[in-house]
Amino acid sequence: MTWSETQLMRRLQRGESVAFEIVVERHYQSVFRQLWHFCHDCELAADLTQETFAQAWKSLTSFAGKSSVRTWLYSIAVRVWYRWLENSANQQNCVPLDEGIESLPDDALNPAQRLEAQTLREDAQTALQGLPAPYRETLVLFYMQNLKCREVSEVLEVPLGTVKSRLHEGLKRLKTALDKAEAVEAEILKGERQCEAELKTI
Amino acid sequence: MRSRIENHLSRLAAPAEPENLKARCLATIPATARNSVQSQRYARAAHPLRQQLRVAAALMATAALSLAFWNTRPHSDDATMPPDSAAFAQTVEAMRRLTFMRCRGRQVKTGAKGGWRTTEWAVLDTAFDAARGIYSGIWPAVIPAADQHPAGGNSGVYRFLQLPDGTLYMRPFMSADLFISSDPQTWHRLSKNAFALLMGERAALAEYIPSTGGGAPQLISSANGVWKGRQARVFILLAKPPSDHRGAPAIRTQAYVDPATHLMTARQSFAVFADSTERLVMEEEYDYSRPDAALFNPGTLRVGARIHDQRQRKWGPSQSHVQ
Numbered sequence: 001m002t003w004s005e006t007q008l009m010r011r012l013q014r015g016e017s018v019a020f021e022i023v024v025e026r027h028y029q030s031v032f033r034q035l036w037h038f039c040h041d042c043e044l045a046a047d048l049t050q051e052t053f054a055q056a057w058k059s060l061t062s063f064a065g066k067s068s069v070r071t072w073l074y075s076i077a078v079r080v081w082y083r084w085l086e087n088s089a090n091q092q093n094c095v096p097l098d099e100g101i102e103s104l105p106d107d108a109l110n111p112a113q114r115l116e117a118q119t120l121r122e123d124a125q126t127a128l129q130g131l132p133a134p135y136r137e138t139l140v141l142f143y144m145q146n147l148k149c150r151e152v153s154e155v156l157e158v159p160l161g162t163v164k165s166r167l168h169e170g171l172k173r174l175k176t177a178l179d180k181a182e183a184v185e186a187e188i189l190k191g192e193r194q195c196e197a198e199l200k201t202i
Numbered sequence: 203m204r205s206r207i208e209n210h211l212s213r214l215a216a217p218a219e220p221e222n223l224k225a226r227c228l229a230t231i232p233a234t235a236r237n238s239v240q241s242q243r244y245a246r247a248a249h250p251l252r253q254q255l256r257v258a259a260a261l262m263a264t265a266a267l268s269l270a271f272w273n274t275r276p277h278s279d280d281a282t283m284p285p286d287s288a289a290f291a292q293t294v295e296a297m298r299r300l301t302f303m304r305c306r307g308r309q310v311k312t313g314a315k316g317g318w319r320t321t322e323w324a325v326l327d328t329a330f331d332a333a334r335g336i337y338s339g340i341w342p343a344v345i346p347a348a349d350q351h352p353a354g355g356n357s358g359v360y361r362f363l364q365l366p367d368g369t370l371y372m373r374p375f376m377s378a379d380l381f382i383s384s385d386p387q388t389w390h391r392l393s394k395n396a397f398a399l400l401m402g403e404r405a406a407l408a409e410y411i412p413s414t415g416g417g418a419p420q421l422i423s424s425a426n427g428v429w430k431g432r433q434a435r436v437f438i439l440l441a442k443p444p445s446d447h448r449g450a451p452a453i454r455t456q457a458y459v460d461p462a463t464h465l466m467t468a469r470q471s472f473a474v475f476a477d478s479t480e481r482l483v484m485e486e487e488y489d490y491s492r493p494d495a496a497l498f499n500p501g502t503l504r505v506g507a508r509i510h511d512q513r514q515r516k517w518g519p520s521q522s523h524v525q
Contacts, residue, residue: 043220057230143211144216
């Protein structure tokens, strides 16, 4: 069934479950990805995704159609996430429970560059999880969910200027964290080389 | 032009979603809403030509779906979801939302290094109460005499209790040792999803093949059936062993579901061997009244026990401690 976005929105506003089924099929994976980037826990992200659609169904008749279906769902997902944070004892301790997630390979790079890229991605993932929630959410919606600034501001219900300043500050904090990580790694490598050199003299 | 960090951010990937996630999300639509839309569809198809086109489209969709089932894995994630997947998703959702329940049954005992023992059965008892904890016991159906106490390896019989604060108690059946540890993350996961406790095909495979991830159970089919005189919808699931354990059996499960409540009445698991022989390896029945609070009292496990407090560890005792 291929309805246009406009047709889908009209049918959603009428409360048609067929239209909602199509919305689920089109968007459940991207909602899961967004929530996973927020919490870094597969099972929790799946629970929150299901809760998002449950909340979306309940608020179907109040869907005004002013935003796209996608931003409507993402904003519900953000509210579901905030509610979980409020109710959970773990608050900011979203420890990465899912490890070993591989990103897309860098086909144009040589092996050393690929390793560097992979290391940078792992560090970026860790650094992203270490950011305060408002910056993390803004970066996830903009870079990973590919929303425009205006859409991010609708989803997060903050002014456009706030989105831009969070993007700027979030990237700055990420860069600081990554520079520190690189400096620590350089120190470790230096220490390892010194040890190797000393062992050779024994 | 984007910076290096921005490029890496945009390429950060997420893991694949759980296989049943789409079904779970679709199950948030109430059944009454689906039914009313179905009757609206049939009411609208009054025009003869439109009706013929609808019938033709339905036949083509059914044929395509049949091909999809034959040619791909049984659990289809096509846009049109077959009815048994939707019904099973309702059961998964109903079970997931339980805040207390108890299931009792039996399973074939496993050997020290995995594998099913041929003749010995163990009794199973699991109780869950979101406010009180999770209790699980497995002990021999025939209690051995003291001088026939099984020694060496993991006899697989124990009592286990986890409390909502994450404290975990484990006492092997014929041992005075009580291991206490802490695992709040496991409590968080299990307490939110009672179903995860029950549909342990992966756990069943892990019993046969120690420390394996096992295959995820796939819904194969459903049919109407009877469990001890009660009408039930029977869902058949199949969990295959991992490819590096070719001699291990697949596990076929029959889940008997009450059509009125969508809750499971009973479950039977069968080991299906390479030569197509089958044997019953597990069966249990479910009780949805609130379990006795005494089941969740750690004092009963402490009686006469040598306490090993390992709360600095993340999870449970090492195998070498289990007798």
